[in-house]
Amino acid sequence: MGEKGMTFTEVAISLAITAAISVFLGTELEAMADRVSLDAAATEVVGDLRYARNLAVLERQAVQVAVDQERPGVTILRAGLPSQPVGPTRNLASRGVRAISSTGGTLLSFSPRGTSSTPTTLTLEDRRGTRRVVTLSLTGIARVR
Numbered sequence: 001m002g003e004k005g006m007t008f009t010e011v012a013i014s015l016a017i018t019a020a021i022s023v024f025l026g027t028e029l030e031a032m033a034d035r036v037s038l039d040a041a042a043t044e045v046v047g048d049l050r051y052a053r054n055l056a057v058l059e060r061q062a063v064q065v066a067v068d069q070e071r072p073g074v075t076i077l078r079a080g081l082p083s084q085p086v087g088p089t090r091n092l093a094s095r096g097v098r099a100i101s102s103t104g105g106t107l108l109s110f111s112p113r114g115t116s117s118t119p120t121t122l123t124l125e126d127r128r129g130t131r132r133v134v135t136l137s138l139t140g141i142a143r144v145r
Helices: 008-059
Strands: 063-068 073-078 081-085 097-102 107-110 120-126 131-136 142-144
Touching: 008 063, 008 073, 008 107, 008 120, 008 131, 008 142, 063 097
Parallel strands: none
Antiparallel strands: 063 073, 063 107, 073 081, 097 120, 120 131, 131 142
């Protein structure tokens, strides 16, 4: 009778192929997870900007969004009470954001009419250097590009 099973060479080859596929898929999955986290962070920033705009209109007072470039994050503030934020600072570093930059400065303002004082581009960057851009128009519309 013939023997059944695999030789050591066959096992070694199949393990080498499995290892190569695992390494390739592992790096791809990690890159995909980073992209998803960055997209989520950009979407959260847009949500915060839209919330700040709506709050300004609803309360009929200026609302500001502070952009923290040192520890990537955003905080919503009522213009008359900057020491009392509307909510906690959104920590973008927990979403993998390494840096955030703003063309409109670190304090973005919405008027009671819902307009923005300055058209702004916020750039979020992750540890791999991938970037997502959030734009804020003079009309107060925020979008991810």
